[in-house]
Amino acid sequence: MYIDKAEQPGPAVTAIDLGGTAMKGSVWDRAGRELLRRDRPTPVAAGVLAIVAAVVDLHHELVSALHEQDPELSVQALGLICPGLVDPRGGIALYSANLGWRDLPLRELVSAALAMPVSLDHDVRSAGRAEAEFGAARGVSEALYVQIGTGIAATLIIGGEVLVGSRGRTGEIGHVPARPDGEPCACGQRGCTETYASAAAIARRYRSRTREPAGLGVEIDAGIDAEVVIARAAAGDDAARQVFDEAIQALAIALAGYTMLADPELIVLGGGLSRAGALLIDPLAAELTARLTWREPPRITIGAFAADAGRRGAAQAALRLLSPAWQ
Structure with a gap:
């Protein structure tokens, strides 16, 4: 899937598939292997800011679990995907009927909270890329x-x-x-x-x-x-x-x-x-x-990847934030 540099300690990325019912998160190394995953419900009823906070919390939970599993690896980017209308270039979640937002600067909000680069894309485009490239x-x-x-x-x-x-x-x-x-x-x-x-x-x-x-x-x-x-x-x-x-x-x-x-x-x-x-x-x-x-x-x-295609594609995008060579 990616260039295999797994023998060397190096950066990892988190991937979060933010859905209308659940958030599916995972950690990937630069060899393109999923190391662990955590899922939790999406707090849609609590409103937009609560959803953003839940994304940040899930990322921290993933990082904490990774440190327990392998202290040599550090997470350096997040690949975030969501449904609805998404402007990946501007990092804007334009509209989602299921999540209740319009024109939300989602990438900026999450990146500022985590102090790390974040990629943002549409969940289905991300899944489609994974199926097109590997599935x-x-x-x-x-x-x-x-x-x-x-x-x-x-x-x-x-x-x-x-x-x-x-x-x-x-x-x-x-x-x-x-x-x-x-x-x-x-x-x-x-x-x-x-x-x-x-x-x-x-x-x-x-x-x-x-x-x-x-x-x-x-x-x-x-x-x-x-x-x-x-x-x-x-x-x-x-x-x-x-x-x-x-x-x-x-x-x-x-x-x-x-x-x-x-x-x-x-x-x-x-x-x-x-x-x-x-x-x-x-x-x-x-x-x-x-x-x-x-x-x-x-x-x-x-x-090939069922409900995990989007998460795989999100990890792919996060790795590319770090270097085009890690793909």
Whole structure:
């Protein structure tokens, strides 16, 4: 993955994938090996400043754990990624419906708090780079990487390079309307793809359909997640099947539009929902094929790094802050 200088003591980096539900952190050496990891919930309800403070705290926790494990290594940079709209050049988190911020100078805030260089990028672009360079999209000239978790976003990989766009806003497939008159989305639109097909939406929509008939507002299995809904759908649960079918339809509508415009050879699925494997890929491939009546659909596969692709890409970016040779 990187030039192997692991025999020599040297700098390490932290990588933090800041999501709408959880923050996933890890420490990497300059040989590109993950040394340790720590995860914690994202304190979304506490507000933007609490989220920034939690990022700083997680970094310190990672550094402390590293010092206990290997005192020879010192952390010298952080690779930070987040969802929504991100300006990586300016270090600005422009907008995130799930995290509740606009025009936040996130790189500056975190870098000042840590007194070290910080790279900032979009979580899905970072994951797409990892898959393009080392994973499922390696060697593929045209690919679409789609990450399905709390929200849904994508990145186009063209000639092995990730497409950023004129304003760094490519890949917002989660906010492509699948049903123009559908359910309201946190972004302010209606019927967005992620309102039906994200892992959070699948769980939420299933719970809303399985309330106690007495009308007391008590939900059955309030802690249920999307993977459980998919498993129940496969086992014949009618409510789960209806919710999952609607999710597949919404996602296929968005993917069909992307396919018509960009003609990818391969669609790579990542994020937490990708752990469903064939239970997700098989019906999605069938629905996409049905919507592309006059042309062959792109192949669909699961990413090599699942929910860890973004964290791997963030570490890559942090290492490049230290030296272009460490990559």
